[in-house]
Amino acid sequence: MKxxxxxxxxxxAEQEFGLTAWLKALDNCELSSNGEYLAxxxxxxxxxxxxxxxxxxxxxxxxxxxLRGYGEHFFPVLMSLGISLVKDIDNLFDFMRAVDNVIxxxxxxxxxxAYTPTLLYxxxxxxxxxxxxxxxxxxxxxAEGLILGAATHFNQKASISQSKCMCKGDDxxxxxxxx
Ligand code: HEM
Numbered sequence: 320m321k322x323x324x325x326x327x328x329x330x331x332a333e334q335e336f337g338l339t340a341w342l343k344a345l346d347n348c349e350l351s352s353n354g355e356y357l358a359x360x361x362x363x364x365x366x367x368x369x370x371x372x373x374x375x376x377x378x379x380x381x382x383x384x385x386l387r388g389y390g391e392h393f394f395p396v397l398m399s400l401g402i403s404l405v406k407d408i409d410n411l412f413d414f415m416r417a418v419d420n421v422i423x424x425x426x427x428x429x430x431x432x433a434y435t436p437t438l439l440y441x442x443x444x445x446x447x448x449x450x451x452x453x454x455x456x457x458x459x460x461x462a463e464g465l466i467l468g469a470a471t472h473f474n475q476k477a478s479i480s481q482s483k484c485m486c487k488g489d490d491x492x493x494x495x496x497x498x
Contacts, residue, residue: 320364320456321433322356323396328370329356331392336378344374361432364456383460383486390464397465398472401425411475411498412448415466416440436462449482452492457485459492466496 332341345354348369352362375382401422408414415438423435436454443449450466452459463479470477478497483489 320362320367321358322360322362323358324393325356325362325367325370326358327393327396328367328389331389332374334392335388336374340377341374344370344377347373347376386458386460387464387467390461390466391468391471392464394465394468394472398469409473411466411470411473411477411496412442414469414473415448415450415496438462446498448496448498450494450496452485452494459484459486459494462492463494466494470496470498 329341332344348354348366350366350369352366354370356362371382371385374380375385378385404421404425405414405417408417419438419440423438426433426435434454434456436452436456436458439451439453441449441451450462452462459481463481466479467477475498480495481492482495483491483493485492
């Protein structure tokens with residue numbers, strides 16, 4: 320996983336829970352990187368899970384909640400990288416389609432070592448988009464947070480739930496986004 324995801328998480332954790340809690344969590348982790356990350360380097364996915372679990376124990380907040388909160392916090396950072404690709408889009412659902420069809424494709428082109436999830440879309444009703452999330456990283460709750468961050472960006476209210484989840488043993492996640 321890209322170092323930027325780790326440095327972004329450190330920033331979120333410090334801001335949300337304070338420096339003391341964050342340092343305490345890091346102290347409880349055995350990390351081959353020693354907890355030092357460069358944004359463009361690749362680090363083992365397992366380090367991210369170790370850090371999340373350690374913080375979860377310190378701040379008494381579950382993994383899902385932390386990942387969702389982090390996604391919401393991190394959305395503006397990611398958006399600043401991809402904004403030129405989607406400058407004509409003015410609503411959440413069109414933007415969501417562009418994430419898989421344009422943004423993540425460009426991410427892969429410019430950095431073949433980057434790994435982004437597969438997102439497929441189904442819109443059964445005008446106000447409902449069902450996003451099928453597939454990734455060996457099982458970061459669907461991070462995706463939920465990013466979607467909430469995107470809704471804020473487009474000044475839309477969105478409610479999110481999952482009817483299938485890889486974290487519960489399903490082979491993909493179905494993230495329902497209702498506006
Ligand atoms: C609501 C919008 C978005 C969603 C739902 C989404 C989803 C995700 C998720 C869940 C991951 C974690 C990796 C995984 O699950 O396998 C990820 C990684 C990533 N996404 Fe997106 N994303 C969104 C917007 C963006 C935007 C705007 C950019 C801008 C360039 C972007 C670039 C990236 C990059 C660089 C990574 C890290 C790749 C790596 O670690 O190798 N995403 N995305």
